[in-house]
Amino acid sequence: MNMTQIESALQDIFNEPLKDGEQRKIVFWVDKDEEFIEEIEQLMIAGVKVQTLSDNNQFYMKHLLEEEDPTSSYLIYTNVELGVEDNWLADTVLYSKTFFADRVSLLLSELHIDPSLRATVKKHERFFNNRERFRKFKAFGIESYTEETIELAIMGVLCNVKTPDFEAVLKTVLMDTLDDNGNKYLSLMERFFDIDVFWTYVATHYGYERETKTLKTLFIHLTVTAFNHSVSEDYLTAVQDFIAERNKANALVFIDHWMHHKTDYTVFDEYAEMVEQEIQLPSILQSVPIDEFRQADTFPYVDKAIIIHIANSLMEKLEDYEEYTKLIKLRRAKHYYEKYASVYEALYYTVKMHEFHKEHGQGIPQGRAIDLYEAYRKEYHVMDTYYRKFYVAYDEESNHELLKKLKELVEHLYTNWFMGELSTHWSQAVKSEMTEEWSLPGVQNQQGFYSSIVAPHIRKGERVFVIISDAMRYEVGVELAERLNSETMGVCDMQTMLGVVPSVTKLGMASLLPHRSLDFDENGRVLVDGKDSAGLENRKKIIESFKEDSIAVHYQDMLAMNKAGRRETFKGKKLVYIYHDTIDAMGDKASTEIYTFDAVETALNQLYDLVKIIRDDLSGTNVYITADHGFLYQRDALEESDKIGNEAMDTIEVKRRYMLSKENRDVSGQLAIDLTSIVKNEHHLTAYVPNGTIRNRMQGTGVNFVHGGASLQEVVVPLVAFKNKRAGQKGSQAIQKVDIRLTSTTRKITNSIFNLDFFQTEKVEDKIIPRTVVIYMADDEGNVLSNEETIIGDRSFDNPAERTFKLQFVLKSISYDRNKTYYLLVKDMETGVFTEKVPFSINLGIVSDFDF
Numbered sequence: 001m002n003m004t005q006i007e008s009a010l011q012d013i014f015n016e017p018l019k020d021g022e023q024r025k026i027v028f029w030v031d032k033d034e035e036f037i038e039e040i041e042q043l044m045i046a047g048v049k050v051q052t053l054s055d056n057n058q059f060y061m062k063h064l065l066e067e068e069d070p071t072s073s074y075l076i077y078t079n080v081e082l083g084v085e086d087n088w089l090a091d092t093v094l095y096s097k098t099f100f101a102d103r104v105s106l107l108l109s110e111l112h113i114d115p116s117l118r119a120t121v122k123k124h125e126r127f128f129n130n131r132e133r134f135r136k137f138k139a140f141g142i143e144s145y146t147e148e149t150i151e152l153a154i155m156g157v158l159c160n161v162k163t164p165d166f167e168a169v170l171k172t173v174l175m176d177t178l179d180d181n182g183n184k185y186l187s188l189m190e191r192f193f194d195i196d197v198f199w200t201y202v203a204t205h206y207g208y209e210r211e212t213k214t215l216k217t218l219f220i221h222l223t224v225t226a227f228n229h230s231v232s233e234d235y236l237t238a239v240q241d242f243i244a245e246r247n248k249a250n251a252l253v254f255i256d257h258w259m260h261h262k263t264d265y266t267v268f269d270e271y272a273e274m275v276e277q278e279i280q281l282p283s284i285l286q287s288v289p290i291d292e293f294r295q296a297d298t299f300p301y302v303d304k305a306i307i308i309h310i311a312n313s314l315m316e317k318l319e320d321y322e323e324y325t326k327l328i329k330l331r332r333a334k335h336y337y338e339k340y341a342s343v344y345e346a347l348y349y350t351v352k353m354h355e356f357h358k359e360h361g362q363g364i365p366q367g368r369a370i371d372l373y374e375a376y377r378k379e380y381h382v383m384d385t386y387y388r389k390f391y392v393a394y395d396e397e398s399n400h401e402l403l404k405k406l407k408e409l410v411e412h413l414y415t416n417w418f419m420g421e422l423s424t425h426w427s428q429a430v431k432s433e434m435t436e437e438w439s440l441p442g443v444q445n446q447q448g449f450y451s452s453i454v455a456p457h458i459r460k461g462e463r464v465f466v467i468i469s470d471a472m473r474y475e476v477g478v479e480l481a482e483r484l485n486s487e488t489m490g491v492c493d494m495q496t497m498l499g500v501v502p503s504v505t506k507l508g509m510a511s512l513l514p515h516r517s518l519d520f521d522e523n524g525r526v527l528v529d530g531k532d533s534a535g536l537e538n539r540k541k542i543i544e545s546f547k548e549d550s551i552a553v554h555y556q557d558m559l560a561m562n563k564a565g566r567r568e569t570f571k572g573k574k575l576v577y578i579y580h581d582t583i584d585a586m587g588d589k590a591s592t593e594i595y596t597f598d599a600v601e602t603a604l605n606q607l608y609d610l611v612k613i614i615r616d617d618l619s620g621t622n623v624y625i626t627a628d629h630g631f632l633y634q635r636d637a638l639e640e641s642d643k644i645g646n647e648a649m650d651t652i653e654v655k656r657r658y659m660l661s662k663e664n665r666d667v668s669g670q671l672a673i674d675l676t677s678i679v680k681n682e683h684h685l686t687a688y689v690p691n692g693t694i695r696n697r698m699q700g701t702g703v704n705f706v707h708g709g710a711s712l713q714e715v716v717v718p719l720v721a722f723k724n725k726r727a728g729q730k731g732s733q734a735i736q737k738v739d740i741r742l743t744s745t746t747r748k749i750t751n752s753i754f755n756l757d758f759f760q761t762e763k764v765e766d767k768i769i770p771r772t773v774v775i776y777m778a779d780d781e782g783n784v785l786s787n788e789e790t791i792i793g794d795r796s797f798d799n800p801a802e803r804t805f806k807l808q809f810v811l812k813s814i815s816y817d818r819n820k821t822y823y824l825l826v827k828d829m830e831t832g833v834f835t836e837k838v839p840f841s842i843n844l845g846i847v848s849d850f851d852f
Helices: 003-015 058-068 090-095 103-111 115-123 131-139 147-158 166-176 184-192 195-206 215-227 237-242 248-259 265-279 281-285 301-315 321-331 338-359 369-396 401-433 446-459 474-487 505-511 536-546 555-560 563-569 582-587 593-617
Strands: 026-030 048-053 073-078 097-100 464-469 491-498 518-520 526-528 550-554 575-580 622-626 651-655 658-661 670-674 686-690 716-723 740-742 753-760 771-778 789-793 804-810 822-828 834-842
Touching: 003 026, 003 073, 003 097, 026 090, 048 058, 058 090, 097 103, 103 115, 103 131, 115 147, 131 147, 147 166, 147 184, 147 195, 166 184, 166 195, 166 215, 166 248, 184 195, 195 215, 195 248, 215 237, 215 248, 215 265, 237 265, 237 281, 248 265, 248 804, 265 281, 281 301, 301 321, 301 338, 301 401, 321 338, 338 369, 338 401, 369 401, 369 474, 369 593, 369 716, 401 670, 446 464, 446 491, 446 505, 446 622, 446 716, 464 593, 474 491, 474 593, 474 622, 474 716, 505 518, 505 526, 536 550, 536 575, 550 555, 555 575, 555 593, 563 593, 575 593, 582 593, 593 622, 740 822, 740 834, 753 789, 771 804, 771 834, 789 804
Parallel strands: 026 073, 026 097, 048 073, 464 575, 464 622, 550 575
Antiparallel strands: 491 716, 518 526, 622 716, 651 658, 658 686, 670 686, 740 753, 753 804, 771 789, 771 822, 822 834
16 A cells, blocks of 8 residues: 555545544554654645654653644554553544554454454465455455454355355365366465365364375265264274264264255265275175165165165065065155166065065955956056056166066066966956956946936036046056045046957947947947947037037147137037047057057146146036056067967957957857947957957057957056035045154254154145155254255055154254254245244253264
């Protein structure tokens, strides 16, 4: 700072308006290093007298200011320490202003830093020799400075963090690169700070003390120390040197916060994989029992090890299925679950299929047709769902060697055992009971859908929406109904119909139309009351002939309309048929049948959205979702033994799963079903369908996805009856999430590691849906002080004991004020809303370094 700048600064001070009770300005210019002692004599400030104060003239100066000239403004230049002791002018200094012209003094003054910290500021003076760095430092708004707050603020500026917090500083440094020579933040600290101070902070906060310090070994130190929280040191002797001897809690919380950051976790995951290789984690975990690391969440290999453990157990026929399920559900709340979600999903459904097999250890029993039908409706259909869900997950990771092994288990259970036994027994029951009369006692026939289900609404003047999803088999309808029940205010009733045979689109679609008669002509076309029923336009005419105010549309056309367009199109229409064919369109082609199960997932979303459109845009109340037929699908290529040759006979039509013929005789391997109970049958047709899941041997289209036969998967047709309910309407029930509540009664924490109990207050069912929360400790400003734990509240158990959760929390090793209130926060992951904020006191006494 030159004299011109000094004169200008001093002039500004003396030009400031006088305060209340102030008659003049007195400024003490302190120049300890006597940098301006020669220039002071030439200093001229308008209206201001200049004096020099030394150790020898203090009494004189006091007399001058208070007796001789009590009204003039004075600049008192001095190199004397203006302390209180032995200072005649102490009281004058207190009501006057002190001015410093050297850089450090100006910094101390502008930042309101106590002069006792002059040495600290002087040490880092090069940092402040930049206007932007100074601006950012000042912007932190630190109210009370200490050596630590100054150092943290400098590191905070250099690392461009929002608050001067060492956790944020360290994460920023590590995020850049673990290469010390290429790390830009280390480079900035070496240039404008003191790198040794940085490493001192690392040692103090995280117990990292090594002769040779590197960012790579620091990261290994942090992750291994955090890992030690879940895995005993007895199993970690190979990496003992990387485990902190003190402040372990800080390492755990640091790693936990980084892992849970919404974007920064990607860099952490990359580093964690590197550490796994460096410390040879797979070798370490080989000797560790699974129960010792089931809660561990630092390295991705933990999830690999758990997945391998469950898969190997299944292959070794170890039947602890409940434990496998619990373990998979436990891992859902862990950091790396998403990385292995598809593998876990495939594993989960493999376990569920094994569990089903164990529950039916005596096999699928033979029985009457109605008993097998009801058993499939109530229970057996879940195997179709498990098989489907397995392959949805499998297709996400189809090159995974472990999944290929699981696939062998799944195919054996589903194709060889379940489908083999169920379809054989069902075929036997059909042969003995249903070939002459295609019906079951107490079961609605598909061809009676309109007269029994739709017509009563029409007669009462009610509006009806019918959605027909091509090839939506029963188990898919069950999933749709469950979703509509849980996610909408409407009420869903799940029914079934006995589908027509052959279970093909042209007959199934026709049977769902209003009609007096159904029949085949000589060319195999399906006639409704003598009219061709193929295609949307023909069906539309048939519907309109029964009900004038009606319409038939394709799902895609309806989707393409906007809300106003839909309201105009369907205005005044009492009967609406909507055709949807996502599943059949994908499965019925050889080139795309492998994507059948993906198409089912898409269809479920489309149908759910379609119901919402009907409800919201069209105010629809009565909605029925059904299908023309189901389907059979297996992923493995079929063996020749899965196909049957065709006998020489006069046929109208031959497909993979049926033949239509005027002949009526016994055919080996085929069920001969008289169609008279299904269609008018003027031509006396018989449908021949192969036993079980056998396909007719023929050239052409795909063979894995088929329908047309009489298997339960083909002829148990879902009928989802959705009744919309508005809020406040009788029978309406609002959708609500389960509550997750703290049940531990203690509100005082006396150890940095502590457990808390939580309870899912309701079981998940119908309109009571799951809630996922994240839980942690924080101060009154919202700063996170502990690790974060997640609860997925989706348990459907009646027993309250099975809806309890025990979580362990670890507090950062910092000073806690026993008189201050801290909070346990429970935050809904979907909405970000805090559902519970519980006050706690924290009194740790002496923070122990041996909590682990």
